[in-house]
Amino acid sequence: MSPRERTTTAEDARCPRLPDRLGGLWTLANDLSWTWNPEAPTLFRAIDPPLWRRTRHNPVALLRTVGAERLRSVAEDPVFLRRYDAALDVRRDAVAVGHAREPGTAGHADDVGADATPTWFDERYPAFRDLPVAYFCAEFALHESIPIYSGGLGVLAGDHLKAASELGVPLVGVGLMYAHGYFDQTLGSDGWQDDADDPLDPDLTPLERLRGVDGVPWLASIRGGGRRIHIGAWRLRVGRVSLYLLDTDLEENDPADRGLSHQLYAGGADHRLRQEAILGVGGVRVLAALGIEPGAWHANEGHAAFMMVERVRRLMRDGRSFADAVSRVRASTVFTTHTPVSAGHDVFSHAQMREWIGETFWEEIPHREELLGLGRHPDDEAQDRFHMTAAAIRLSRRVNGVSARHGRVSRNIWRGLWEDRAAGEVPIRHVTNGVHLATWMSDDIAGLLDEWLPAGWRCTDDEAMWGAVRDVPAPALWRVRRRLKLRLLDLMRDEARRRWPGHWTESAHLAGAGTLMSPEPLTIGFARRFATYKRADLIFRDRERLLALLSDPARPVQLIFAGKAHPRDDDGKRVLQRVYEHTRDPEFEGRIAFLENYGLHAAHGLVEGVDLWLNLPRVPLEASGTSGMKAALNGVPQLATADGWWEEGFEGDNGWIIPLAPATASEEEVDEHDAEHLFRLLEEDVIPLYYDRPGAGAADDAPASWLAPARRAIEVAGARFTAGRMVRDYARDYYVPSLRGDD
Template identity: 35%
Template structure:
């Protein structure tokens, strides 16, 4: 395995401007800046279209092409403009600093099993990763002092292709760290930062990688270290590894190992945010660290530290929570509970159980996260109502509307998701920093646009979508059709002038994608209406192990 820093050392830094390109490529803030698309596209249009990975492009492009582009005044001006803009944004006071100038809040840590920051860093699956990635980007824009912790998977999530019969097939490309926009996290003495997490038999050494998201840092933990046993090197092999045993090891590395990394960096976050229950073991390690520094008991340490813990639940059903059998918990936590937490094992298991005394009840990570946090939130008003019902057995005789679960509605980081066409129109109407204002002003500004401007925008956007779907069809079908037939077939796909509705989400039964087929006759009438034709674009993945969804 080639490390990113070794690749870094092989870049032709004797060519003036390459150092700046490397700096831009390793900062994921390029992923929501349309101007940077032009920069990397000029270096290698085909590779940019396929990978959207500046770090790969910089490694792959020839020295001659680099020299040619860097000698182009327009290319160099674009590169220098991006650098100046990045520096200006980095130095400017942001929303958090101007709104709360006297705040004592200096450090927040954010734990998540996945982050969707860019296609160039494929360590995500679906909605949870989208939320985590967008919250991290928004925190950077707003100046919120967050450090993020996640896992660096060797395979990440699967890539999908559709075969000749229309069935989903999967492949799992290797996440070579040398091709990812990450660098080894090193201590001041140059040593790669490693922390030890105790597992049955032998400990696992976890090393940390650093990804830059503007001014924020994301630390990704990885067990694929030659110092580990082969069985341990594969713990971070695949996101949401199949089986409870691999899952509990991943979550121990994330929660316990993640907090140990913070300690190794001398970071002392006032707030710890758990994005779903996967990282709930962090509340144990935080309490354990507090015990060591104060001499308090685990019960007292947890009572104090839980005030600074936040748990965000995304799940709709109890089946969606990670649960581990008592025997599995005993194998992996008996020593930790005895030596680190210094409490009885039954008392420990009670933190993740509904009924004290039921020795067969599995350990529920969501319950541990809830009991270890001072604030719990769902992700919408309706989800809050459902979550209160879901957890009502934990709050016996409480009125359901008083169960202490609040909600913060999920949002998105708009600059990541808007198209170049949309960005141009919205910048014209509302200015470049429109999304950092209260929404009243952008809404007022957008209403000032003419109907013709909005209609032109919709038509141009639809044309771009249809073009993308056709190109995607051609690329995905080349292995069973020739190019000439493919191009002809692609031109029959969709109509640039029809009302187009898009649906994009994971295919799992509870998301009920098949509701579209609930009334087939009505659906056909809508799609075949000659006067007002409608077409659908549906995108999504089913888990490789979920035959029903596939």
């Protein structure tokens, strides 16, 4: 048998005993396509609503915890059974493929159906439908119960897999299995962030352990630090797509190596170097052990650059010259860079490379200098350093940024790799990010659009079809928007109740958690990683002006903040602390709140429930940003600087934009300029528009003037900024040309 046939399946001993009529529940729970199956969440919730909340919407934990008597009861409920059958029908459509694919690649052997409706990719590129595209990323955000993500990069990668599944793109994801998660955030009474492990229990997730020859728990190995490091793997099913998560926490490994895959972005540079070798080198070797032969390779950020170096090494081992090996790897490789911030690009010394992973790359061939040279940066005076992004760019035929502005910025940053070219001629393009519509648009908004948009609106970027959003009546949209805000406030109160007994020692935390907030005021949301350039504290530059806005008895305003600072980013933690201090200030009357431990569950509540989304990065340091796209899909306009996606997404009537400061302005002058324009927009445009309500005696209080940009926000985001559009762009302009071997 091949290694593929010795996997632990979703129908293994972990499966709870289910009534025969409900035997498909376990299969449904163990395929993450349930997260965008419109029938599945309602189905699982109906089994046991309180338990569904306590398990934080985790169907595997629900089924392993709920009592047998309750399952027997719902198995006899005709309403539940209709929902169950409908959810299984949707799941079958979500995984069905109209042709055979290799087990373990995109699609699964038991889901093949000759009569299945061809997918978008099948119809357009039938010659390449059985050639997998390997998609490498250091983090993936797919569900709250699998905390192997830190923020935007992981959410983007998760949405990429979901959209690829829907479109039938034969994608195979490769990442790392962080058994201790990223971290669990709690704030002390002084607002300082404490970081604790957020452990992952595989038995409460849809993770499937893969096994190698003779049932051993590892599939490949690398050498580093004088030892061999064995690498295991887990599989997650995401509809038609499989995600393989690599793991070194095996008894066969030295204790020092078992922790390499424990936590996302943990440890110092040596630790990161070895993690990235496991991801890149180990990922290539694990795919080979599984019999998966990708036709194209996509590195999502520089963390995965060793995937390319390993492929060069393997070709040289097989007799290819260095130049020929590089050319062959480049021809089939796509690289996406996600940040212009220097701290986001990993750099390792040659000494570190030799000590920790040197044996991996030259245990069979002696070409050390050629391989190390792939990571040299011509602008770095120290020529004994390996730049992961430089190596990735050198080894990729197709390179892109993640917005039009970021493409321009990236061409300027990396033009040194093309000595004879001006910045405008550097071959770095862009694919603007998008978000998975079925994941991020609330069921309430989607249900409303079902009534007013033509059939098929969920699967198209046709601007004429999306233009029908303008026909949605203001009262109907306002009722949905009010319902979503009330749900957000309930979420915040529930989170406060959950944290108060175990984490908070004084009642002052409760006000800061949003328990005093009302559904009536204009509510502004700001949620993202607390990095200094994202300027979460910009609105606090003028305390008196802010106080006047928040405490206006006729037109009050509320602010909700959320997000984590990187555990080693003390400057970011100080920004968070300054924001948190304002939540405890009684002068603000409880109108500023901080929602702790921001993750996917809280993100849904915020992007759906606030009235206005705020994004204030210092231009041009935000490569794209996607939180505003998620908010827009729910009828929440954005007020932001002219950075990332908003530079191209702002249409004049779907939100507000802060104009660029003069190019000669200092950083302090830029902050002052942006703060002034922020307050001016709030005072003169945003707040008056929100409170422009019908007069006394009107049948409803829907602010028609405010709902015009809300509709346009939905229209523009739905037509231009979904993950479906993004993955179609990658498939058409990057994957298929790589599969064809185009120059």
